Amino acid sequence: MMKMTNDKQLATQALAAVLDNALTESEITNLLEIPKKPEMGDLAFPVFSLAKTLRKAPNMIALDIVEKLSQDGFEKIVATGPYVNFFLDKSATMTSVLSAILEQGEDYATVAPNGEKVAIDMSSPNIAKPFSIGHLRSTVIGDALAEIYRKIGYTPVRINHLGDWGKQFGMLIVAYKKYGDEAAIRQHPISELLKLYVRINAEAAEDPTIDESAREWFLKLENGDAEALALWQWFRDESLVEFDRIYQELGVTFDSMNGEAFYNDKMSEIIDILADKQLLTESEGATVVELEGFENPALIKKSDGATLYITRDLAAALYRKRTYDFAKSIYVVGQEQSGHFKQLKAVLDKMGYAWSEDIYHVPFGLVTKAGKKLSTRKGNVILLEPTIQEAVKRAQAQIEAKNPDLPNKAVVAHEVGVGAIKFYDLKNERLNGYDFNLEEMVSFEGETGPYVQYAHARIQSILKKADFKPEAVIGQSFSLSDDESWAIVKLLQAFPDVINRAARLFEPSAIAKYAINLAQAFNKYYAHTRILEESSEKAARLSLAYATGVVLKESLRLLGVEAPEEM
Missing domain, CATH: 1.10.730.10 (Isoleucyl-tRNA Synthetase; Domain 1)
Known part of the structure; x- marks a missing residue:
């Protein structure tokens, strides 16, 4: 692949040659600016940072630098107040840029593969709920980051960490057993399941026993209860048919569809590691990891023995490191989860995993409709x-x-x-x-x-x-x-x-x-x-x-x- 002249590099090298190690090349490059007005040149170097060392007025430093600089590769270099302004050689630059694109086509700006992987946790809709505009952000941001990282040499691994586990399934099972119509669900699975979910949540706000029943059913699910598992599998299968159709519409594919449920049998290892490293303590009947600098500890197991998001995310992080040996692991998840990912990194760090530093939470803001927040639970959604x-x-x-x-x-x-x-x-x-x-x-x-x-x-x-x-x-x-x-x-x-x-x-x-x-x-x-x-x-x-x-x-x-x- 042809390498095009980088004019920032050219300016950096010219400046480094006359600054007598006052700044490193990377410091010079970071200081280079693009002037706000084209008539001020194509690149500008502010000299303020040199004033203290050289004990001179910035405008005098700029004049001194221009006198010493080689003009090779530039139309001209001038001092304007405290700035050294570079004007590119237009013909040379135009030929260099256009020739690179004519020769390379779509490979222009593509970096050769570096052999490193970037795991991207993205999309992650909840099973038994419709795919709404709220899920769009994680899906398209994650998909774009995958291609951007591929462009600069990495191999992206797109992971759809489906929300296919958790107390909401207990809530859905309670709703189905209370009001469910099997024939109606088979005919219109997602819309019928959504109606059940909205109805049971509205009732739970008035009746605390519903919440308790939901917790009990989720615990049954975690313990392998046949009825709970059969209902969960049915809800999951019906949801994936709809999700696949929408992903085809969007032109988005995944390398892994392992959701939360996939890690159900992998959490015991995490708990064993935490116990071996003497990181677990008990708090009000729950099992936690105490974290310095955090208002609350990381809650690993509830008092009833049920696991939480962080338990599954710890198992997922370890599985992904072993499976993909990622250089970066990116989680494209809404900004309301920032505290969760800070805790996740902190627990992994306490477990002795240096690669916890390679985990990045990529948060994003909400999509609203007429300024109002969308909510599946309240039935206020824009379906995708x-x-x-x-x-x-x-x-x-x-x-x-x-x-x-x-x-x-x-x-x-x-x-x-x-x-x-x-x-x-x-x-x-x-x-x-x-x-x-x-x-x-x-x-x-x-x-x-x-x-x-x-x-x-x-x-x-x-x-x-x-x-x-x-x-x-x-x-x-x-x-x-x-x-x-x-x-x-x-x-x-x-x-x-x-x-x-x-x-x-x-x-x-x-x-x-x-x-x-x-x-x-x-x-x-x-x-x-x-x-x-x-x-x-x-x-x-x-x-x-x-x-x-x-x-x-x-x-x-x-x-x-x-x-x-x-x-």
Whole structure:
């Protein structure tokens, strides 16, 4: 794979050569900024950190540095107050960036496999409950992180840690035995089970004996009671049929579907290890691990002997380390579980597992509807399957209006509708929640998935009209003099840095926002430039369009969104 010149590296090396070890190369790189205004240059180095050591005014330090710097590889380097501003050699940079993308295509910014695995605990819906918009965030954030990590050399392992165990199954069994209609459940399993779950929870709020019965049934389930296990298996099997259908709609697959129940026979080993290491103590009849710096201990077993989430998560963490030998283990779970994952890491650390440092909780904010929190227990949910159907229907209506003769309209509408829902979720910084708005999601205008998809399709149309072949221009030099093409080149050059930042911060929104910026930059260029007009710049203009199309498509792919050739 061809290595493209990194201008941050070039600036870092130039600065390191004249700073006499006052800063390390990594310190210099971290200080480099992109100026807010293009006329201030392409990179800026603030010298404030050198003022104390050199005992000089920052603006004088900047002037001294510029005098000593080699200008090789740059159009010019100037001192502006306390900054050293670097202006890139536009022709050299444009040729370097476009050539890399022309040669590598979708492999641009791809790092060779490093042999290390990243386990990603994602999606994890609860059995016997419908797949709602609330489950979407974990699913699409986890799926995007898997592709982002694959892009930088890791092997992702997608794990769907199904919520198929716990007291809620005791609650559901109580509800089924009290009001259940087997025929109705077989006909409409999830909706009927949801009705039972909502009804029993409403009653439990008034009658504490229901909660007690639910605990008793869950304990029976843990102890292998035949009736409890048969009902649980039935609820699980019916749920997976629906989940599989929705995952197919979303285009999401998993390497493991081992849910909480899978670890039922693996918890005794955890308890034995904790006991051997003398970490267990008793508190009000329950078995706990005391943790320094925590308000409460980690509750390992309740007084009735029932296990908890943390017991199963400890077993899961150990199983995953043994099975996958992960370099990182990522849990894409809502931010309300932050305390739980801090306890999980702390207990693993006390158990002597140094790899507890490789566990990362990746929290996210809530999806709301008209500003209100969604709740399955209260029956206030937005179901995902009908939402996808409505999004596809809206996409199809817009396609019919804009391009009625488009071939494969149904396929494209599905790609646009599903992509719109995913992109809207992923463009939000994950810690920020968002209010669900389907009309805004599926719009072809604004900062949306369809807007980015449409920019990509427009580029493919231009390239098709020109019969552009990337192999025909490889090896050429490229030079365009306008500011709009230069803005695109700088964005294309930044793509590898954006991917690394998204991985480092577990933040797919960095890619989504980048895709929006690139689509906007290209649309601005397209509005002011006759790309297909015959001139000495035509090859460079088409190469720029091709490179933009490649990177837009790859950005969307990393987010799990399709890029139709026509729309």
